[in-house]
Amino acid sequence: MRDLDIQQLGDEFGQYIIYLKCVCGHIRRCHPHTLAAFAGWDATLADVVRRLRCSKCNQKQCTARAVPMTAPRGYKSH
Ligand SMILES: [Zn+2]
Numbered sequence: 001m002r003d004l005d006i007q008q009l010g011d012e013f014g015q016y017i018i019y020l021k022c023v024c025g026h027i028r029r030c031h032p033h034t035l036a037a038f039a040g041w042d043a044t045l046a047d048v049v050r051r052l053r054c055s056k057c058n059q060k061q062c063t064a065r066a067v068p069m070t071a072p073r074g075y076k077s078h
Helices: 032-039 045-051
Strands: 016-021 027-030 063-068
Touching: 016 032, 027 032, 032 045, 045 063
Parallel strands: none
Antiparallel strands: 016 027, 016 063
16 A cells, blocks of 8 residues: 655544554554644644553654555445
């Protein structure tokens, strides 16, 4: 799947999904809404990710990938 180039959380109108991968291999999926709730939509994704702590190993070593939200079933772009 194509990765999005997200600078600020508000990019792509927040219509994307973030995959956070930690150095320990733990991956979690979150929505920009979750991050914007405490950081604000103007915050940069890189900045927010740097502050995130892994829920498994407690390190702040996450890297983020942003991918488009999965299109609804039967969706066709014309
Ligand atoms: Zn971890």
